[in-house]
Amino acid sequence: MATMKSVKTGAKNEIDVVDVERPTPGPRDALVRIRACGICGTDTFFLHLGGTPVGADGSIRSLPLGHEPAGEIVEVGAEVSELKVGDRVVVNPQGVPCGIIGCGGAHGAMSEYLLIEEAQVGRNLAVFPDHVPFDVAALNEPMAVARHCVNRSEAGTGDKVVVFGAGPIGLGATIWLKLRGVEHVVVVDIIPERLRTALAVGADAVVNSAEENVTERLTELHGQAANALGQPRAGTDIYIDAAGASAVFQAAVDSAKWGAKMVMVAVQKKSDAIDLGGMLRSELTLIASQGYPTEIFEVTAELAEHYERFAQLISHRVPFADVEQAFSLAMTPGAAEKVVVTF
Missing domain, CATH: 3.40.50.720 (NAD(P)-binding Rossmann-like Domain)
Structure with a gap:
C-alpha cells in the first residue's frame, strides 16, 4: 500500500503529521500532487478547538487540514477528458462530493496528494499558467474571498x-x-x-x-x-x-x-x-460577505496576470518538512502575515 504524509488536528493547538493511504483515483477523478498550501485562520480555529464539533453532545473529532492548495495533476481517471498529467491546478474546496476540503470533509489539502472526486474544470479545478509560482497560485482561494x-x-x-x-x-x-x-x-x-x-x-x-x-x-x-x-x-x-x-x-x-x-x-x-x-x-x-459563491475561479486569470503583486502578501514560505513550524508561526499573533507551506 502506497502512503503519504498528511496533516490533521491533534491535541488543542497542535497538529499531527500522519501516514495515510495515498488515494487512487476512480474513472471520473483526478489525483493532484500538492506543491503549495496556505494556512488560513480557519485552520487555526480548528486547532484551537482540537478538531471540529460533531454530534449533539459537542464532542470533537480530528479532521484533515488545508483548503488553499495548488499543485499538479499526476493521474486522471479514464473518463476525465479536460485534464492531463502535468496540468498545474488550483482547487475549489467546496466543489467535491465528500465535504469541504480541509473544513470537515474527508480530505485535507495539507497533504502530499489530494484526491479530487468527480473532477471537472470550472467546478472543482482550474488550470493556471506555468509561469505562476505554486505558492502564489495557492492564494487563489483567499483571494476569491x-x-x-x-x-x-x-x-x-x-x-x-x-x-x-x-x-x-x-x-x-x-x-x-x-x-x-x-x-x-x-x-x-x-x-x-x-x-x-x-x-x-x-x-x-x-x-x-x-x-x-x-x-x-x-x-x-x-x-x-x-x-x-x-x-x-x-x-x-x-x-x-x-x-x-x-x-x-x-x-x-x-x-x-x-x-x-x-x-x-x-x-x-x-x-x-x-x-x-x-x-x-x-x-x-x-x-x-461570506466565502465565494461565484468567484473561486473568476479570480484565477487575474491572479496569474498580476502574480508578482499578489506574491507580496506571502510573508513566510515554509517547506512541508517544517510544517509544525509553519503552523506555530500562523498561530502566534503578529509573527506572520500569510504562511504558505511548500512541497
Whole structure:
C-alpha cells in the first residue's frame, strides 16, 4: 500500500503529521500532487478547538487540514477528458462530493496528494499558467474571498474606500479595488509592516489606528461630508471590515456619512461595545460577505496576470518538512502575515 504524509488536528493547538493511504483515483477523478498550501485562520480555529464539533453532545473529532492548495495533476481517471498529467491546478474546496476540503470533509489539502472526486474544470479545478509560482497560485482561494467582498461592495471608479485590517483578505481586497479602478483606497491597521505592504500592493494611503485618529485622517484624505443629522463626517463612501474587532465596527459607525456602506468580511468577535443606534444617524448600509459563491475561479486569470503583486502578501514560505513550524508561526499573533507551506 502506497502512503503519504498528511496533516490533521491533534491535541488543542497542535497538529499531527500522519501516514495515510495515498488515494487512487476512480474513472471520473483526478489525483493532484500538492506543491503549495496556505494556512488560513480557519485552520487555526480548528486547532484551537482540537478538531471540529460533531454530534449533539459537542464532542470533537480530528479532521484533515488545508483548503488553499495548488499543485499538479499526476493521474486522471479514464473518463476525465479536460485534464492531463502535468496540468498545474488550483482547487475549489467546496466543489467535491465528500465535504469541504480541509473544513470537515474527508480530505485535507495539507497533504502530499489530494484526491479530487468527480473532477471537472470550472467546478472543482482550474488550470493556471506555468509561469505562476505554486505558492502564489495557492492564494487563489483567499483571494476569491477578498474578491467576493469587493463585489458585494459594488465599489465604482469614483468611490473612496477604506479597508480595516491589512491581513491577506484586507490586502487582497485592496488589490482588487485598485485593479477595478477605484479612485482612492485607504488601509487601516496597527502593525507598521502590514501598512508598508499595503502601500506596496497599491493602497493610496495608510492609517496606523494605534497612533492616529481614524475619523480625522479619513476626513483629511476623503474630504468632509455629513451624516443624516448634518453632523460632520468623513467623505468615505465604503468601509470594508477585514479585521473583525468591535473597535473597527465602531470606528466605521462614528465616521460614516449619510448613505455610506460597510462590508463585513471578517468573522466578528462578540461584543457589547458597538453602538448600533449610531447607524441610524448615517443610514449606514451593512453588507455581509461570506466565502465565494461565484468567484473561486473568476479570480484565477487575474491572479496569474498580476502574480508578482499578489506574491507580496506571502510573508513566510515554509517547506512541508517544517510544517509544525509553519503552523506555530500562523498561530502566534503578529509573527506572520500569510504562511504558505511548500512541497
